[in-house]
Amino acid sequence: MDVFGQFSLLLAFVCAVYAFLGGMIAIKTRHPLLVKSTRQAGIATCVLIFMATFCLEYLFFTDNFSIAYVVSHSNRDLSTFFKVAALWSGQEGSLLFWTFLLSIYIISVLLVYRNKNGELMPYVGVILAGVQIFFLTLNNFVESPFKTLGALNANGTLDLVARADGNGLNPLLQYPEMVIHPPNLYSGYTGFTIPFAFALAALLARYPGEKWIHLTRKWTMIAWCFQSLGIMLGAHWAYAVLGWGGYWGWDPVENASLLPWLTGTAFLHSVMMQEKRGMMKVWNVWLVFCTFLLCILGTFLTRSGIVSSVHAFANSQIGPWFVGFILVTLTVCFVAYVKNHDYLKSENRLDSVVSRESGFLFNNLLFLVACIAVLSGTLFPVFSEWFSGSRISVGAPFFNKIMIPIGLALLFLTGVGPLLAWRKTSGESLKRNFGWPLLAALVGGLITFVLGYRAAYSLFCFMLCGFVFWTIVLEFYRGAKVIAARTGMSLIMSAHELAMRNTRRYGGYVVHFGMVLIFIGLAGASFNKDVQQTMNLGDSMRLGTYTLVLQSADAKAEKNYTADRMIIEVLKDNKEMMMLYPEKRKFAGTAEQSGTMVAIYSTLREDLYVVFAGQDPETNLPVIHAFLNPLVKWIWLGGVWVVMGTLLALMPNRRAALVLSDASQPAASPVAPALNPSITLREGHD
Amino acid sequence: MIRSRAANGIREGSDVSGARLHEKTFRLCCVLALLLIAALGVLPLVAQQQQAERIKSIGGKFLCMCGCGQILTQCNHVGCTMSAGMLKELGGWVNRGDSEDAITQSFVQEYGTTVYAEPPKSGFSLVAWAMPVVYFLLGLGLVVVVITKWRKPPLVAAGSVGHEGVSEEVMQRARAQAARDTED
Numbered sequence: 057m058d059v060f061g062q063f064s065l066l067l068a069f070v071c072a073v074y075a076f077l078g079g080m081i082a083i084k085t086r087h088p089l090l091v092k093s094t095r096q097a098g099i100a101t102c103v104l105i106f107m108a109t110f111c112l113e114y115l116f117f118t119d120n121f122s123i124a125y126v127v128s129h130s131n132r133d134l135s136t137f138f139k140v141a142a143l144w145s146g147q148e149g150s151l152l153f154w155t156f157l158l159s160i161y162i163i164s165v166l167l168v169y170r171n172k173n174g175e176l177m178p179y180v181g182v183i184l185a186g187v188q189i190f191f192l193t194l195n196n197f198v199e200s201p202f203k204t205l206g207a208l209n210a211n212g213t214l215d216l217v218a219r220a221d222g223n224g225l226n227p228l229l230q231y232p233e234m235v236i237h238p239p240n241l242y243s244g245y246t247g248f249t250i251p252f253a254f255a256l257a258a259l260l261a262r263y264p265g266e267k268w269i270h271l272t273r274k275w276t277m278i279a280w281c282f283q284s285l286g287i288m289l290g291a292h293w294a295y296a297v298l299g300w301g302g303y304w305g306w307d308p309v310e311n312a313s314l315l316p317w318l319t320g321t322a323f324l325h326s327v328m329m330q331e332k333r334g335m336m337k338v339w340n341v342w343l344v345f346c347t348f349l350l351c352i353l354g355t356f357l358t359r360s361g362i363v364s365s366v367h368a369f370a371n372s373q374i375g376p377w378f379v380g381f382i383l384v385t386l387t388v389c390f391v392a393y394v395k396n397h398d399y400l401k402s403e404n405r406l407d408s409v410v411s412r413e414s415g416f417l418f419n420n421l422l423f424l425v426a427c428i429a430v431l432s433g434t435l436f437p438v439f440s441e442w443f444s445g446s447r448i449s450v451g452a453p454f455f456n457k458i459m460i461p462i463g464l465a466l467l468f469l470t471g472v473g474p475l476l477a478w479r480k481t482s483g484e485s486l487k488r489n490f491g492w493p494l495l496a497a498l499v500g501g502l503i504t505f506v507l508g509y510r511a512a513y514s515l516f517c518f519m520l521c522g523f524v525f526w527t528i529v530l531e532f533y534r535g536a537k538v539i540a541a542r543t544g545m546s547l548i549m550s551a552h553e554l555a556m557r558n559t560r561r562y563g564g565y566v567v568h569f570g571m572v573l574i575f576i577g578l579a580g581a582s583f584n585k586d587v588q589q590t591m592n593l594g595d596s597m598r599l600g601t602y603t604l605v606l607q608s609a610d611a612k613a614e615k616n617y618t619a620d621r622m623i624i625e626v627l628k629d630n631k632e633m634m635m636l637y638p639e640k641r642k643f644a645g646t647a648e649q650s651g652t653m654v655a656i657y658s659t660l661r662e663d664l665y666v667v668f669a670g671q672d673p674e675t676n677l678p679v680i681h682a683f684l685n686p687l688v689k690w691i692w693l694g695g696v697w698v699v700m701g702t703l704l705a706l707m708p709n710r711r712a713a714l715v716l717s718d719a720s721q722p723a724a725s726p727v728a729p730a731l732n733p734s735i736t737l738r739e740g741h742d
Numbered sequence: 743m744i745r746s747r748a749a750n751g752i753r754e755g756s757d758v759s760g761a762r763l764h765e766k767t768f769r770l771c772c773v774l775a776l777l778l779i780a781a782l783g784v785l786p787l788v789a790q791q792q793q794a795e796r797i798k799s800i801g802g803k804f805l806c807m808c809g810c811g812q813i814l815t816q817c818n819h820v821g822c823t824m825s826a827g828m829l830k831e832l833g834g835w836v837n838r839g840d841s842e843d844a845i846t847q848s849f850v851q852e853y854g855t856t857v858y859a860e861p862p863k864s865g866f867s868l869v870a871w872a873m874p875v876v877y878f879l880l881g882l883g884l885v886v887v888v889i890t891k892w893r894k895p896p897l898v899a900a901g902s903v904g905h906e907g908v909s910e911e912v913m914q915r916a917r918a919q920a921a922r923d924t925e926d
Contacts, residue, residue, distance in 0.1 A: 300817060305812055406892035409889060432874075448858060454860035
């Protein structure tokens, strides 16, 4: 099976090269057969990659310990669930997984647009094949996941050998989130290839800027949604597994995932300027280029060993390949831009500084500053070593100091943006729109002050959250009121109808609401408390209103690990409440591997987070580290709202559906004017 | 008689008030003594608490050197071979009464500059702090320039050459081509 997998990968490489070179010739000659043949080569490439990936999974499921990668990342006792995740637990497999996810996108694009966009698609196909060639080169010739174990025999030739069992999966990865977090994050990374391909194709084909935006809007949102979900799941994994009491440590790998998310978010906002006003075409093209390049750069940072990180892959030789690919891509983008930028002629006219256009400009400014600040902070240790000879670390305190003000400014703009009108906002409208939200900000601040959350940044954050929340409520309320007046529906049903009529706009507001919840959760971090104590049986420790009593300890043996478990009784205000069971697990495998299982009691107000931190080396007694982390649950809830909002934004508008329905059924009774205000072809967005 | 009674009364009164004064003084002394005893008992606890807070505060400025990239006082991941030793060292220096600068010097001498959780605000490290501000100011400048440019009325009449070499006619053709070729 490994030979089959390897051969599939090699054949996929050949097909990708054909799709690339044939596609370029097809662009020149416009020969329909060649166009069709290169498109089918693109589809064949994807199918072959799927086959290779399934081969590797098959090798995991059948415990084929003659394959080096399987030996390194699995063992017989590993559950089927985690054998799926073992695919992306190491360098070689995760690179193949990357290629696999990229191929899902590519085959979708090639099939969805197989009879559409005849002029543009050959360019898109060539660019996508170019990206595939890069990853297939790594899969085939640099980091092949199908390497077999061998031993020299007496004749000096290699004999295949198989091990009895594997080393097992890294314990940190043996958690449910690790089965879903990397696929989501990788889907985000790879998904940005599609808007990149369309943007570059449109530039190469000298298409005026609007079209590629329309074509790729949904692909961009899908990638962004996966990226957001991947980041949230990663944060939750860090919180629940690493046992340090936090969810975001500004680790280089975390930063690498945030960079394309920041530029992607900037793009999702600035694209509205192009659609609505025909502005910022050049900017949008470069934002998409940068987002894609940051995805590749993030992968380079994670895999090259250039920056140290707790969850980066070990040092490898693939760094120069990524640098080369980034340079080639950047050169192609730059040359394409220089040659064809005249076709990105914008209609840049700003009627007033106080307008939504300005809001978007500042929004983009902040996203970009955030992105570059995170990037330069992440790379600063490398730069400092180059320039001063000593490597200077840049940790969480630095990023917090830089990013908190930027984050708050962005939160402020999240509230202000929807209150500003396109073109020009009058003073009267400002007064009318800002009154209630400002009052909500004051009330929000007052409530949080009374509740005891009094750190300056946090208090300001809560006020801004109140402000943004109210602007969202007002947006829904005003629209719903009109529909309710026209249709007689209840306000809630009208709000639902409103959201379904303009899914993109109101989906966006739902995403903003999710961000408000996330910011509330983040603001809670200022009030974290923790206590660490060596405890004998019967000892207690106090943390806030909780008392933790170590009742007993036991050990349990599971198939793939043994766990030492602490049994802790939790009392709140001296009343018995519940039991918590933090664990320390020792996993089977040749290497000595262990992991924690944090016990969390989570409420909307706070998380009681208890870690069995090991044994005191002197007394051999268990050490319990307990944290009281306020408002953390709001972050996860916010993440859910962000995803729901994006899904809503991806849905077709109900109004558009009505129009289509009318067109296909001319005999049907016309829609009442009240239900059908100003039908236009352009999808609503604001 | 009345005077002597009154005088006696005054004397009796003064005796009573004197006794009360003694009693009050005695009580006050007792309270002060108790407070002193309590303070003597509590002081070490307070000092211990202060030292623990100092360890936490200073430890928050360094990274654990196990490679996890976490703040020293937050690193407790299983299998960490460094944080316990580093915290012990830190505790020793704090108990000895070393200043924060001296502790920082000791850590840097032992582990190198990678031990800093954030770049120091001196020397080359200042660049790290300055960069975000520079980015923001540059970006802000760019936004101001863009807004100023966009606020100016168009200089070129419609229908004439819009951008270097590309006429409006060519643009229209390109748009029409794009509209034909691309379907949403």
